[in-house]
Amino acid sequence: xxxxxxxxxxxxxxxxxxxxxxxxxxxxxxxxxxxxxxxxxxxxxxxxxxxxxxxxxxxxxxxxxxxxxxxxxxxxxxxxxxxxxxxxxxxxxxxxxxxxxxxxxxxxxxxxxxxxxxxxxxxxxxxxxxxxxxxxxxxxxxxxxxxxxxxxxxxxxxxxxxxxxxxxxxxxxxxxxxxxxxxxxxxxxxxxxxxxxxxxxxxxxxxxxxxxxxxxxxxxxxxxxxxxxxxxxxxxxxxxxxxxxxxxxxxxxxxxxxxxxxxxxxxxxxxxxxxxxxxxxxxxxxxxxxxxxxxxxxxxxxxxxxxxxxxxxxxxxxxxxxxxxxxxxxxxxxxxxxxxxxxxxxxxxxxxxxxxxxxxxxxxxxxxxxxxxxxxxxxxxxxxxxxxxxxxxxxxxxxxxxxxxxxxxxxxxxxxxxxxxxxxxxxxxxxxxxxxxxxxxxxxxxxxxxxxxxxxxxxxxxxxxxxxxxxxxxxxxxxxxxxxxxxxxxxxxxxxxx
Amino acid sequence: xxxxxxxxxxxxxxxxxxxxxxxxxxxxxxxxxxxxxxxxxxxxxxxxxxxxxxxxxxxxxxxxxxxxxxxxxxxxxxxxxxxxxxxxxxxxxxxxxxxxxxxxxxxxxxxxxxxxxxxxxxxxxxxxxxxxxxxxxxxxxxxxxxxxxxxxxxxxxxxxxxxxxxxxxxxxxxxxxxxxxxxxxxxxxxxxxxxxxxxxxxxxxxxxxxxxxxxxxxxxxxxxxxxxxxxxxxxxxxxxxxxxxxxxxxxxxxxxxxxxxxxxxxxxxxxxxxxxxxxxxxxxxxxxxxxxxxxxxxxxxxxxxxxxxxxxxxxxxxxxxxxxxxxxxxxxxxxxxxxxxxxxxxxxxxxxxxxxxxxxxxxxxxxxxxxxxxxxxxxxxxxxxxxxxxxxxxxxxxxxxxxxxxxxxxxxxxxxxxxxxxxxxxxxxxxxxxxxxxxxxxxxxxxxxxxxxxxxxxxxxxxxxxxxxxxxxxxxxxxxxxxxxxxxxxxxxxxxxx
Numbered sequence: 001x002x003x004x005x006x007x008x009x010x011x012x013x014x015x016x017x018x019x020x021x022x023x024x025x026x027x028x029x030x031x032x033x034x035x036x037x038x039x040x041x042x043x044x045x046x047x048x049x050x051x052x053x054x055x056x057x058x059x060x061x062x063x064x065x066x067x068x069x070x071x072x073x074x075x076x077x078x079x080x081x082x083x084x085x086x087x088x089x090x091x092x093x094x095x096x097x098x099x100x101x102x103x104x105x106x107x108x109x110x111x112x113x114x115x116x117x118x119x120x121x122x123x124x125x126x127x128x129x130x131x132x133x134x135x136x137x138x139x140x141x142x143x144x145x146x147x148x149x150x151x152x153x154x155x156x157x158x159x160x161x162x163x164x165x166x167x168x169x170x171x172x173x174x175x176x177x178x179x180x181x182x183x184x185x186x187x188x189x190x191x192x193x194x195x196x197x198x199x200x201x202x203x204x205x206x207x208x209x210x211x212x213x214x215x216x217x218x219x220x221x222x223x224x225x226x227x228x229x230x231x232x233x234x235x236x237x238x239x240x241x242x243x244x245x246x247x248x249x250x251x252x253x254x255x256x257x258x259x260x261x262x263x264x265x266x267x268x269x270x271x272x273x274x275x276x277x278x279x280x281x282x283x284x285x286x287x288x289x290x291x292x293x294x295x296x297x298x299x300x301x302x303x304x305x306x307x308x309x310x311x312x313x314x315x316x317x318x319x320x321x322x323x324x325x326x327x328x329x330x331x332x333x334x335x336x337x338x339x340x341x342x343x344x345x346x347x348x349x350x351x352x353x354x355x356x357x358x359x360x361x362x363x364x365x366x367x368x369x370x371x372x373x374x375x376x377x378x379x380x381x382x383x384x385x386x387x388x389x390x391x392x393x394x395x396x397x398x399x400x401x402x403x404x405x406x407x408x409x410x411x412x413x414x415x416x417x418x419x420x421x422x423x424x425x426x427x428x429x430x431x432x433x434x435x436x437x438x439x440x441x442x443x444x445x446x447x448x449x450x451x452x453x454x455x456x457x458x459x460x461x462x463x464x465x466x467x468x469x470x471x472x473x474x475x476x477x478x479x480x481x482x483x484x485x486x487x488x489x490x491x492x493x494x495x496x497x498x
Numbered sequence: 499x500x501x502x503x504x505x506x507x508x509x510x511x512x513x514x515x516x517x518x519x520x521x522x523x524x525x526x527x528x529x530x531x532x533x534x535x536x537x538x539x540x541x542x543x544x545x546x547x548x549x550x551x552x553x554x555x556x557x558x559x560x561x562x563x564x565x566x567x568x569x570x571x572x573x574x575x576x577x578x579x580x581x582x583x584x585x586x587x588x589x590x591x592x593x594x595x596x597x598x599x600x601x602x603x604x605x606x607x608x609x610x611x612x613x614x615x616x617x618x619x620x621x622x623x624x625x626x627x628x629x630x631x632x633x634x635x636x637x638x639x640x641x642x643x644x645x646x647x648x649x650x651x652x653x654x655x656x657x658x659x660x661x662x663x664x665x666x667x668x669x670x671x672x673x674x675x676x677x678x679x680x681x682x683x684x685x686x687x688x689x690x691x692x693x694x695x696x697x698x699x700x701x702x703x704x705x706x707x708x709x710x711x712x713x714x715x716x717x718x719x720x721x722x723x724x725x726x727x728x729x730x731x732x733x734x735x736x737x738x739x740x741x742x743x744x745x746x747x748x749x750x751x752x753x754x755x756x757x758x759x760x761x762x763x764x765x766x767x768x769x770x771x772x773x774x775x776x777x778x779x780x781x782x783x784x785x786x787x788x789x790x791x792x793x794x795x796x797x798x799x800x801x802x803x804x805x806x807x808x809x810x811x812x813x814x815x816x817x818x819x820x821x822x823x824x825x826x827x828x829x830x831x832x833x834x835x836x837x838x839x840x841x842x843x844x845x846x847x848x849x850x851x852x853x854x855x856x857x858x859x860x861x862x863x864x865x866x867x868x869x870x871x872x873x874x875x876x877x878x879x880x881x882x883x884x885x886x887x888x889x890x891x892x893x894x895x896x897x898x899x900x901x902x903x904x905x906x907x908x909x910x911x912x913x914x915x916x917x918x919x920x921x922x923x924x925x926x927x928x929x930x931x932x933x934x935x936x937x938x939x940x941x942x943x944x945x946x947x948x949x950x951x952x953x954x955x956x957x958x959x960x961x962x963x964x965x966x967x968x969x970x971x972x973x974x975x976x977x978x979x980x981x982x983x984x985x986x987x988x989x990x991x992x993x994x995x996x
Contacts (some may be wrong), residue, residue, distance in 0.1 A: 016551070018547075019543070020548075022540075023548060027521065029528065030527065034532070035725065035741065036741065039722075042737055042741050043737065046517040053517075224534050227532060229532065239544075242537055242539065243533065245542050405606075494730060
């Protein structure tokens, strides 16, 4: 085949895959924002057919032949095409190895598991969820073999969310974090706690919405390309680099909740909006990995959004939105309140300092579940033990314990560590960024332009063009947890006068 | 092939087509409700690829072979499968006759035409739209030949929107309407006009929203299967018979606008929600034609919604929603105001009596355009002439004249007559319904249950199982315009004391 013709086919294949992704995203977005309550069945039929068509396309003999040919002629391709072929071939081979009926059965199980998990969580009934959790674990152990039989199962799963990461790397990473953070948390526990009660007055949703619009403006998010919606759980969804949606949830008794979720999701959105145009409609459009994505979201949420200069810069405006609630509260009080560190039960509500310990609990449990050394039925006990050990708190029930997150019921094992990795990547990027950009100065002016420009140049633009580890390395050198620990130690030592 | 196997393939084909429709609907719904402003390009890429895939599926040799085989064995099929095969074969053959490149070029033209029309309308510049209108006409004349070469072009187009309808039938129908209605309208012109100024006070959108919810409740629309959204132009969109969305637009200076658009779209929604379960995910799911659909929407909007017993029944509640605006207005005054008949320029704002004359203007122009006896450049003059002749009014500009509707710019020629047909179908159904149901009594109680039950039994349930004319005949006998003219004559004679 002429190389031009093959490249045309490659483009056409990827555009079709893009179209199926858009369809899926649109139906999903509708489901969680607008759709009437009892409409999931018909939508499920459509979504599963479209997913099947996309998978069929990805694994067809024509696709395989095309990718094999282009792979054999990789020397004739430019970098972008070479990477596309690599990525698509990996997906094609992986999907081909999963028997179609097993894949369908697993998808069906995930749907069912989600329903059961909702019910089990609502009723605080782990016994209800336990058998399905074990089934999910068993499937994932088998699927890990399809993904990469040369790796131990949990390593193969980790690799799906953050390529290049394995237990060895994470064991060392988390051990370093624990050594650095647990003593710090203990010391804080002995200090008088920060008063954050004013964050929990009544904050009407309408004003919070206007405030969210303001925050998006401060972030430099172009509203003609980035929408803001409302869902139970905030998320970011991208159609392409000109069409990204973020959502938030307005808790009328916690102004920080929506505020920091907008900054968080806005960070994800800036990443997607910053990806190069020439990668659009290809498999390289979109952020490269969960970990790198979290590095961006947590950068804006914490490293900038919870920094003193940024809080001071926007605080007069914050007071304008909530004069009744915050008129008598100083910027410093507000800064301290949004940084209050206190061991707690719920990961998504955890503060910047203790957050990673929540992740570690899940990592240790997943590692054992997928490794086959822990059964689903024993998860609650291990959960309680680890929360006591890492965070020093008792877990009163499973609803606020091992049933709190939706990840496992959705079939995602190996996903959690990317939250912690992202936080660490971000701190390392900040350290490197400070050599080029007056970060504190920019934050103090409430002008994030130079910060976003740096991240766009070093991280965003590449999309999936480089491996996650190479993106990190390119931005800030070989990965290490040190900058992250130093950052937290300095911040909290000052904050609590340790 | 085993017949069971062929039927399985038929089911699978239709489910895939359903999935593509859902994807298209979802992306469209997002575009007009939620999507940020500058996102059409990426969505357009996805939508056109998905449309292409759906069309490819519909016209593939495998599909053709399957439909040919099932058609040859029609005697072995039950009614539903026989109708499915008939409908799918027609679509397949029609699409096959349209050269793919011509089809793509036409779709591209429609996209372009829509942009140009928006601009031309905003700037009241017919000259801008004129060349593209002529191009659209030329394409449609050619396409008519692909649809059905045995028919004159405009008949072939009419048949696409309301099967079985042609110029002969419509010429006679519209002549009857003109004879019946034009003298009535003239007589009303000599009477003192009804005061409807109180409808145009300030009606805040938030209260109108709550009122819309109430109206949906009165209509018996199950909100767990029927959503209400907000768009520039109200519409109804169905995913399946368990998932329908209607939209409205809140004009803060016209309470009747949203009120009657909710009743109208709600009528469409009841139709879709009432279709039999066993037709779901097939080509027979969904209302059978534009005309029958309009018969349902205009039934609830006008025959019920603008009837005295219904207005009287809900009026105390209407006053509760708008005490300041309507506290001093009686039910009778309100009833008369929402039925005020007065020749006007804009079709979508026309009253029940003069509405069909707007349709006739468009019918006469389309007939000549597609017939080749009128050129696009002469449309404004003919438009003005016919508005003068039918409605007795001067057309001051093209924005409020021939540029007012989006239909032509979207490529829809032959669509307009179904609005008038639907109104007449509805009146005939009402006449027949009154033999079985105490319609006025039900409306007077504000309980539409027996009315909807009758329509569901006679019309809704069948979806596309029967031809449009057979649906009408099955519900109320051979079609005639008489009931419609009688209904309007009685109502307006009484209302204006003629």
